[in-house]
Amino acid sequence: MKSEIIAVGSEMLTPVRQDTNSLYLTERLNSIGISVAFKTIVGDRKKDLVNAIRASLARIDILVLMGGLGPTEDDLTREAVAEALEIKLRREGSLVAALAARAAQWRIPLPSNNLKQADLLAGATILPNVNGSAPGQWLDTTFQGHRKLIMLIPGPPAECKPLFDAECLPRLLEIVPRRHIARRILRAAMIPESQADKLLAPIYTTYTDVETTILAHGGDIQLTLLCTKASAEKAQQRVDELAGKLEEALEDWLYSSDGDSLEQIVLLYLGLRQSTLAVAESCTGGMVAQRITSVAGASRSFLGGAVVYSDTLKNAFAGVPPEMIAEHGAVSEEVAKALANGIRVRTGATLGLGVTGIAGPSGGTEEKPVGLVYIALADAAKTECIEKNFRGDRTRVREWTTQQALDLLRRRLR
Secondary structure (H helix, E strand, O other), X not given: OEEEEEEEOHHHHOOOOOOOHHHHXXXXXXXXXXXXXXXXXXXXXXXXXXXXXXXXXXXXXXEEEEOOOOOOOOOOHHHHHHHHHOOOEEEOHHHHHHXXXXXXXXXXXXXXXXXXXXXXXXXXXXXXXXXXXXXXXXXXXXEOXXXXXXXXXXXXXXXXXXXXXXXXXXXXXXXXXXXXXXXXXEXXXXXXXXXXXXXXXHHHOOOOOEEEEEEXXXXXXXXXXXXXXXXXXXXXXXXXXXXXXHHHHHHHHEEEOOOOOHHHHXXXXXXXXXXXXXXXXXXXXXXXXXXXXXXXXXXXXXXXXXXXXXXXXXXXXXXXXXXXXXXXXXOOHXXXXXXXXXXXXXXXXXXEEEEEEOOOOOOOOOOOOOOEEEEEEEOOOOEEEEEEEOOOOHHHHHHHHHHHHHHHHHHHHO
């Protein structure tokens, strides 16, 4: 069965507020075999919400509406559902009594506008909200001749999540045939999205019962495989079978078969080899270190490093000779190697990583354009360096450089 989540609230259509509840609800729905086909955010406009509800009910079986159940004029979810289904709202006496008791407990008067929270859709079941004043509603109804399950739940996370778990999940389990969803996440580094899809599409398109999505960002490719079956074993078998073929096709680009991040894999390899790492970063400004230290337990293998943005600090913290910078420039293979070796020696790390480049938007020349970066990796035996030219704005150049640096580490350590 397919479902849709509609988050109601104009505040979520601004840059300052995000819908986070839907992530939790998606996980809970998936846990009982219900896939989420659509997620929609609708502002506090009744006409827009009515249209969104009707569009949703025309394409899915289960609809969860979050928010818009408060006492204010712009809380219109109940009214919009009533209009979309052409049913009536009635004021429920038990809910009025509950609101009055709540107000008395808090020793505050009951404002008249609060009474709209006692309006119940015809045929709906009350879903008690022990954490707030707005009760949820459950409606088992028909739309255009087809059975639909509709849930109205409050928007605040502290109310939404416990109410869904306590009131909605048990009802869904009684009605919905039990299905199982298996998931695998494969991740690959530094392969272009178009190349990945050209390589992998002929494989995953033959598995019509497995939903495969590709997400690309900053030099990282994430493939999510989802399969729904009557048994967990059958679903997992199909996902694992497809994952094995995709892993084989990805070869050296693949770094994780279970969704781990590139920094997690690097730290895993460092630990397995009992190696340590230090970094000297120029154009990335500490982004490599930030990604590594975002993983719990990174201190077992990551010693630290330095942001050596100026030429003076390249010399002071990593021992890069000023005459080398004068001769080759701060952005050069020679300086990148010196950064890697210098930070390794200064910290006593097994491995040293050096990064230098031109992130832009200014600073580039015809010989050394914006996007030119050098990434070097050194141990006691050898130093290697790669040169890359990344296109895009400053943020993109820095993200791709960081990803390339971590992938260089991974390939050396595996």
